Amino acid sequence: MKKLKKILAKVLEVKESSITDKTSSENVLSWDSFNTLMIISEIETVFNTKLTIQEAVNVKSVKDIKDILKNHGVVL
Amino acid sequence: MPDRDTIKNVISEAEPKTIGDYFLLDKKIEEIKKNQEIESESLFKIAILFSFTAKGIKEAINVECCKLGVIPEFFAGDYKQYAQDILNKNSELYRFKPNVVFFFIDIKSLFGENFFSPYQISNEERKRFVEEKIEEVKKLLQTLSKRTSAKIVFHNFEVPCHSPLGILESKEKFGFIESIEYLNSELRKFIKLNSPIFLFDYNSFSSRIGKDKILDHKMYYLADMKIGMEYLATLAKEYLSYIKPLLSLSKKCLVLDLDNTLWGGIIGEDGIEGIKLGPTSEGMPFWEFQKYILELFNRGVILAINSSNNPDDVLKALREHPYMILKENHFASMQINWNDKVSNIKKIAEEIGIDVSSMVFIDDSQVNRQIIKEALPEVTVVDMPEDSSLYLKTIMEIDDFNTFSLTVEDTKRGQMYSAQRERKKFQETSGNIDEYLKNLNTVVTFEKVNNFTIPRIAQLTQKTNQFNMTTKRYLDTEIKNFSENENYFVFSVKVEDKFGDNGITGTSIIEKQGKEWRIDIFLLSCRVIGRAIEKVMLARIIEQAKKEGVKTLIGEFIPTAKNSPAKDFYKDNGFKLAEKKEEFQKWNFELSVSNFNYPDFIKIKNEKA
Numbered sequence: 001m002k003k004l005k006k007i008l009a010k011v012l013e014v015k016e017s018s019i020t021d022k023t024s025s026e027n028v029l030s031w032d033s034f035n036t037l038m039i040i041s042e043i044e045t046v047f048n049t050k051l052t053i054q055e056a057v058n059v060k061s062v063k064d065i066k067d068i069l070k071n072h073g074v075v076l
Numbered sequence: 077m078p079d080r081d082t083i084k085n086v087i088s089e090a091e092p093k094t095i096g097d098y099f100l101l102d103k104k105i106e107e108i109k110k111n112q113e114i115e116s117e118s119l120f121k122i123a124i125l126f127s128f129t130a131k132g133i134k135e136a137i138n139v140e141c142c143k144l145g146v147i148p149e150f151f152a153g154d155y156k157q158y159a160q161d162i163l164n165k166n167s168e169l170y171r172f173k174p175n176v177v178f179f180f181i182d183i184k185s186l187f188g189e190n191f192f193s194p195y196q197i198s199n200e201e202r203k204r205f206v207e208e209k210i211e212e213v214k215k216l217l218q219t220l221s222k223r224t225s226a227k228i229v230f231h232n233f234e235v236p237c238h239s240p241l242g243i244l245e246s247k248e249k250f251g252f253i254e255s256i257e258y259l260n261s262e263l264r265k266f267i268k269l270n271s272p273i274f275l276f277d278y279n280s281f282s283s284r285i286g287k288d289k290i291l292d293h294k295m296y297y298l299a300d301m302k303i304g305m306e307y308l309a310t311l312a313k314e315y316l317s318y319i320k321p322l323l324s325l326s327k328k329c330l331v332l333d334l335d336n337t338l339w340g341g342i343i344g345e346d347g348i349e350g351i352k353l354g355p356t357s358e359g360m361p362f363w364e365f366q367k368y369i370l371e372l373f374n375r376g377v378i379l380a381i382n383s384s385n386n387p388d389d390v391l392k393a394l395r396e397h398p399y400m401i402l403k404e405n406h407f408a409s410m411q412i413n414w415n416d417k418v419s420n421i422k423k424i425a426e427e428i429g430i431d432v433s434s435m436v437f438i439d440d441s442q443v444n445r446q447i448i449k450e451a452l453p454e455v456t457v458v459d460m461p462e463d464s465s466l467y468l469k470t471i472m473e474i475d476d477f478n479t480f481s482l483t484v485e486d487t488k489r490g491q492m493y494s495a496q497r498e499r500k501k502f503q504e505t506s507g508n509i510d511e512y513l514k515n516l517n518t519v520v521t522f523e524k525v526n527n528f529t530i531p532r533i534a535q536l537t538q539k540t541n542q543f544n545m546t547t548k549r550y551l552d553t554e555i556k557n558f559s560e561n562e563n564y565f566v567f568s569v570k571v572e573d574k575f576g577d578n579g580i581t582g583t584s585i586i587e588k589q590g591k592e593w594r595i596d597i598f599l600l601s602c603r604v605i606g607r608a609i610e611k612v613m614l615a616r617i618i619e620q621a622k623k624e625g626v627k628t629l630i631g632e633f634i635p636t637a638k639n640s641p642a643k644d645f646y647k648d649n650g651f652k653l654a655e656k657k658e659e660f661q662k663w664n665f666e667l668s669v670s671n672f673n674y675p676d677f678i679k680i681k682n683e684k685a
Contacts, residue, residue, distance in 0.1 A: 042095075045306060
């Protein structure tokens, strides 16, 4: 979770401590569509995996990301 | 003024790896810029015209530039608007007055439907279509180069790896793949003839990364990004090759270690027979490395040696080793001794007459590299790999020696500096300076400005800092204007002596104002300073002025941080101070009162003068 929080904090410019599963594009102003792509790109680099386009369009919240990574066999 | 150091400090500690890191640093830079109310005038202006989403590329260029100490300002056109930006002469692009334009149309945007369904049209139709596209691109490039003074960096097109025809592709009369190769080749021809336009070989760049990897299909469908985010920084770094020469950040001199750098092993221990160099598995990496360095020498890079060794061992190897590519005469300075490497670099700088900031240092020892990095941070230190088989790759990737043009003087530079070394030896053995100058057998050739000398004259005004009375910088086009204006007298001098030809190393531009002539430019390249060439040039001007009935010759001096060698020239040669306004000095030479003769030990030749 630490690595993921780090990515989110960097891209969204929020404090790591403020990030929870519920953090999403709904409640964080800086989480726009471009930042979603950045988050995906960072995740792919850091966790060495590739998201499918279906997964990518469904990324809206931290929980979504965690579910996807879990499906990819990434242990957070 | 921008506080370049603040920005540089923020950036130099950071080692951005992912595009997210670049975005973060970019934000920091923009904040500092904003807080310090930086004047837009002092910034380097970069325009980005891309046919697809270029988000990220600006951020990456910004960070890479700031690392170099260059603070840029950007114009990033809306990505489908590049044609309008170029064709509308009142567009924001032109108001921005860019110094450099990175212009990138990708093949999918250019070809549209014909990219995805290439065989819906016949070969003949395709040929017509491609010709049209070539004209379209040429027109954009022509318009752009006419309306700005910027250097334009145009990307060629990625040649696809796949065709719907598969193996039959190669049998088509004018196939899809061939049509894109043809497009690239026609545009290359066009760019050769248009000096402000440079080619960025994107096809080769994408091959290097891997055409299968460079496009992130998902990001392309999600956001029309045609380059994967992870490669944007790689691309931005490549762009520095075009930015460095624009800002005179290019390097001039390659300083080389010897043992385990130019050959394998240690000459002092292994001896000339023992070192690894030549056509063996272990010798080849060094052999090919030397061959590449020789190519750099041939394009005008100055070479120097900085080595801890006994000079005799090294000289024997340079002279006698059958596979030694680099010989004594390729090196402008050879510091082979047991002094520390820092003093040696300083000595090289002094001997050649260049600043250490124009040097690139190559040494296999990490310790030595660290010492130089700490003592002389202006020197570019190449991180050489442990494995010598990667030496060639490493040196090929150095992008610090780029220039926008090569003059004859550039290509001969290496030889000239090596002659300079001989000259210096000769000076040391001569009894006194007069005897030395006399025995040099100098020949100075005057040439009135003409189309062949214009590029070199412009280059001299742009690069000469030391013996330069006014340090005015002129472009080729401005020199051409002077040459066509009969109120100007412009000439260059070529200097030869018993050690070789220095090429065109001095120039003067004189404005004729009736009975008064004003010397606008009077300069000498540093490699011929101290050889009375300036006196010959002045004598030539005075001779011509007398011929044309001139009363007063006016010399101007504008001091800079670097031109103190020229400071007393007018004073010491019969000029009287006529005016002094702050830094600006005006010196008069009355032709009816004073006289000035050619130094008798220099032979004068006039060509088309």
